[in-house]
Amino acid sequence: MESENTSLLEDIRHNGKIAHLVKKSRKAYKCSECGLPTKAGEPYYIITHGGAGLRDIKFPDRVHVGDCLYSSMGFGKEEK
Numbered sequence: 001m002e003s004e005n006t007s008l009l010e011d012i013r014h015n016g017k018i019a020h021l022v023k024k025s026r027k028a029y030k031c032s033e034c035g036l037p038t039k040a041g042e043p044y045y046i047i048t049h050g051g052a053g054l055r056d057i058k059f060p061d062r063v064h065v066g067d068c069l070y071s072s073m074g075f076g077k078e079e080k
């Protein structure tokens, strides 16, 4: 199975946050949203806050692709 996750967006901006895709995780990171580790070799998203500058980059939020990304970005929360 040759999958390079081309369907994933490289950058997503929403609610002043920026999610940046990391296509291949070098190691497992703890997901900031659900607390479970990401898997090495699988994609995940780094989330930074727009306007916060590079300060955020040192300890960015890392989240799973999918539900963790969406809830972390606030998708669906502002629309009721």
Ligand SMILES: [Zn+2]
Binding pocket: 031, 032, 033, 034, 035, 036, 063, 064, 068
């Ligand atoms: Zn997660």
